[in-house]
Amino acid sequence: MPSAVGITLEQAQAAVTAAHKKAVAIETLMNIAVVDAGANLVAFAHMDGAWLGSIDISQKKARTARYFDMPTGAIGGLSQPGGPLFNIEHSNGGLITFPGGVPITDASGEVIGAIGVSGSTVENDHAVAEAGAAAVK
Amino acid sequence: MPSAVGITLEQAQAAVTAAHKKAVAIETLMNIAVVDAGANLVAFAHMDGAWLGSIDISQKKARTARYFDMPTGAIGGLSQPGGPLFNIEHSNGGLITFPGGVPITDASGEVIGAIGVSGSTVENDHAVAEAGAAAVK
Amino acid sequence: MPSAVGITLEQAQAAVTAAHKKAVAIETLMNIAVVDAGANLVAFAHMDGAWLGSIDISQKKARTARYFDMPTGAIGGLSQPGGPLFNIEHSNGGLITFPGGVPITDASGEVIGAIGVSGSTVENDHAVAEAGAAAVK
Amino acid sequence: MPSAVGITLEQAQAAVTAAHKKAVAIETLMNIAVVDAGANLVAFAHMDGAWLGSIDISQKKARTARYFDMPTGAIGGLSQPGGPLFNIEHSNGGLITFPGGVPITDASGEVIGAIGVSGSTVENDHAVAEAGAAAVK
Structure with a gap:
């Protein structure tokens, strides 16, 4: 029996579809x-x-x-010059720590994956990511 | 004005859906x-x-x-020890030259993209890729 | 049938030649x-x-x-410490976000490629890139 | 005074032009x-x-x-399974050891650079590379 690692393809595609719909609604290309x-x-x-x-x-x-189970922008606040995680972006083959990535949780609150969106302002990127994550029950 | 580079998302998703359907039909996970x-x-x-x-x-x-506008297996036949393209796999950040990748063409025969499938035997991978490519008109 | 992806070699060489001429004119090595x-x-x-x-x-x-269809310096203004795109340079195998790169458009305004110039001050790099891009009709 | 490292741009462009001409003559895209x-x-x-x-x-x-001052195909003959340089392609961020690369020498026989050609059979690639190298005096 194949082993699952959290989110299913059906859930992931629902997140992509919801994010896509939100991107169209706010007239962005993501x-x-x-x-x-x-x-x-x-x-x-x-x-x-x-x-x-x-x-x-x-x-x-x-x-x-997903690496840190928090929105990417929260990490970016800590990775600035003088901050406690300065230049953490050098790890893991390259991190992106500005907004647009958010964890995806199941009904019990467990993190089962994450969604990342890029293509517009970081505010729009984050809004579209949130719309995608919210589509996963 | 956004510029397109060949295949559209709608075409690409049609290829993924057709390939997925084929993968289910032959009882594989791709x-x-x-x-x-x-x-x-x-x-x-x-x-x-x-x-x-x-x-x-x-x-x-x-x-x-897409790099070579031919099925991946055709390259693998030439990259064997003693073959004319031995170890071509070291280029382009890593090539995969066994079957499972095929170009996608439009109605005029122009290459607009490619599909790659992996998860089973190379015969199954190739069959699923072909099913995906065939779904693009 | 070979497929084109935007700019032709003839156009690209015209851009290089014009940029080279500009570099000589302002006494730089690019x-x-x-x-x-x-x-x-x-x-x-x-x-x-x-x-x-x-x-x-x-x-x-x-x-x-080309990745972002804007002059590289425009991205650099956003990727500074405290800026919304801080450390975006870690993506895509390494970005360069100071001036010297500009998109190349065709007569209809569609982006068909881009030119990047490096070898002097960023002001000179940008001026030479602009001269190159302007040579493509 | 800027320091030269062998071949000049003028010589390199002459090699590219001659190789391009040869590629057209034998009806290949290189x-x-x-x-x-x-x-x-x-x-x-x-x-x-x-x-x-x-x-x-x-x-x-x-x-x-240029790394080894010999035609690439000569290295490929030594990098086969059982050969003295088996899998040398793993070095230097990836080597290509089948034909199509040749050193470029000046009138005194000193190696001043190299040309690499790819786009057709290895025989054609090598012929076009030779045509390019021969254009440098």
Whole structure:
């Protein structure tokens, strides 16, 4: 029997679909990535014309959010010059620590994965990521 | 104005859906990746319980198929010891040259992207990739 | 049938030639790189005696400009400590976010590639990149 | 005064132009890279529609030829299973050891750089590389 690592493909695709819908609603072009509890890619979508450089960033945001089980922006607040986690971005093959990545939890509150979004302002990226995460029950 | 690079998200998702359906039909667990004409990731799906190591392999197969506009297995036939392309796999950050990656063409025959599938035997991987590519009109 | 990905070699070489001419005119030694719409290298020139370290930087500037369809310096303004995109440079295998990279558009305004220049001050790098991009009709 | 490292840009561009002309003559689509005596990229051209995966391979062939001052195919004969240099391709960030890379020498016979060509059969790649190298006096 195959072993699951948190989020299912069905849940991940629901998150991508909800994030995509939100991106359209706020008139942005996004890259949307969902990883499982092992920080492995489960689902991804690049909207037509979205920034090519954000393909990688969205995946790094999703992994960063799961690596530390917190929104990526929370880490960015600690990684500034003089901060306690200065330049943590050098680890794990490259982290992205500005907003746009959030953990995904199940009904019991356990982290089962994370979603990362990139393609607009960090405020928009975060809003779209939240919309995606909220679609997972 | 956003610029497109070959395949659209709608086409890429149609390829993923068709490949997924084929994978279920032949009772396999697959990772399915679609890249655009610039070899950038457009859509991805990891079936529950599919090999984690195949997440990367499926993407490398898709890129390899687009890099050379041919099925990945055709390259593998030439990269064997004593063959003309021995160890070509060391280029481009790592190629995968066994079957499972195929170019995706539009109605005019132009290559607009590629699909890479990994998770079972190379015969099954190739069959699922073909099913995905065939879904793009 | 070969598929094009934006800019042609003829256009890219015209951009390199114009940039080279500008570099000579302002008495600088430059590295000049042009990528296509998929961020793949199309043409490159290293002027005799130009900084060796700028060979890579010019290519990263070109890719960065295409990845986000804006001049590289615009990103650098946002990636400073405390800025919204702090340390974005860790993505995509390394970005360069100071001036010297600009998108290349066709007559319709669509982005078909980008040029990156490195070898002098960032003001000079940007001026030479602009001269190169302007040569593409 | 800037320091030269072997081949000049003028010589490198002459090699690229001659190789390009040869590629057209034999009806192939090539990627052509020239490196200096320090194995740094000096000039590059990607012909429209040439394999995207060969952008990297042509550069690796050029560097490999200069790293060891011999045609790349000569190294490939030694890197086979059981051979004295088995899997040497793992060094230097990836070597390419099949034909298509050749050193470039000046009138005195000193190696001043190398050219790497990729996009067709290894025989064609090598023929185009030879045509490019022969254009440097």
